[in-house]
Amino acid sequence: MNNNELQEFPTEALILELKKRGLSPTFLSFPxxxxxxxxxxxxxxxxxxxxxxxxxxxxxxxxxxxxFHIQGSNLFIDRIDSKIQDIVPIDMLYTILLKLPExxxxxxxxNVQYLKMGTEKYGFGTLxxxxxxxxxxxxxxxxxxxxxxxxxxxxxxxxxKRNMLFHIANLPQNASxxxxxxxxxxxxxxxxxx
Numbered sequence: 001m002n003n004n005e006l007q008e009f010p011t012e013a014l015i016l017e018l019k020k021r022g023l024s025p026t027f028l029s030f031p032x033x034x035x036x037x038x039x040x041x042x043x044x045x046x047x048x049x050x051x052x053x054x055x056x057x058x059x060x061x062x063x064x065x066x067x068f069h070i071q072g073s074n075l076f077i078d079r080i081d082s083k084i085q086d087i088v089p090i091d092m093l094y095t096i097l098l099k100l101p102e103x104x105x106x107x108x109x110x111n112v113q114y115l116k117m118g119t120e121k122y123g124f125g126t127l128x129x130x131x132x133x134x135x136x137x138x139x140x141x142x143x144x145x146x147x148x149x150x151x152x153x154x155x156x157x158x159x160x161k162r163n164m165l166f167h168i169a170n171l172p173q174n175a176s177x178x179x180x181x182x183x184x185x186x187x188x189x190x191x192x193x194x
Contacts, residue, residue, distance in 0.1 A: 055189065056151065058143040060108075061161040066144045070183050073175075077144045086141040088128075090182070093145070094175040096127045097154070097168065105158065105165040110142040124166065152185035154178075 057063045067078040075093060077086040100106055110125025115136060120126050124146055129139035146166055149155040154172065158165040172178040 056144070056147050059147050059150065059157055059161070059164060060143060064143070066147075068144065068148055068186065070179065070186055073179060075145070075148070075182060077141050077148075079141070079144065084137060086138055086144070088138070088141065088145065090179045091175050092131050094172065094178045096124065096131055097149075097171060097178070099127050100124065100168060102168050102171065105167045108142060108146060108164050108166070110139050112136055112140065115139055148182065148185065152181045154181060 055065065055067055057065045065080045067080070069076050070090075073090045075088040075090060077088065078084075079086070107121055107123035108125055109121050109123025110128070111120055114120035115125065115129050120129075125139050125142040128142050128145070129136070132138045146155060146157070146164075150157045150166070154168070154170055156167045156169045158167075172181055
């Protein structure tokens with residue numbers, strides 16, 4: 001990671017977790033060939049973070065990496081390749097989950113051209129597009145959102161790279177429960193090698 005990427009890294013959650021463990025981190029470096037930071041604790045003991053907080057990849061064939069974090073009642077998605085940050089209100093995300101078929105599979109459905117023409121099939125992307133007032137950039141983040149929702153066991157994925165289908169596995173009871181699930185999933189991605 002270079003210095004520009006370091007400034008965009010969601011370090012708040014990492015620092016909070018280290019402080020909970022009684023450590024006071026000093027960031028030493030982000031080597032070019034390492035996705036995770038190397039930090040030093042007061043005891044001069046280096047800890048390599050095995051996985052950045054919220055670092056995931058999309059589920060399709062291109063498998064694009066992205067970061068995510070929760071701040072307030074919003075899901076922030078930082079797409080690494082395009083440097084785009086999407087902000088998805090948790091209430092909007094919950095509304096989309098409620099509109100998806102609960103007992104059937106549904107597609108990703110986020111093709112930009114089809115969304116623009118209004119011919120994209122009904123699915124996660126078309127719902128996000130509609131709920132966001134026709135925001136194509138945000139609709140494209142459905143690739144990242146379904147990866148997150150699959151990771152926190154809200155959605156089940158058919159494991160295909162093309163013609164991906166999803167099914168609701170555990171629908172949260174309300175937006176607060178969705179926020180809690182996403183926050184817990186983000187925290188579970190933090191793994192330190194002591």
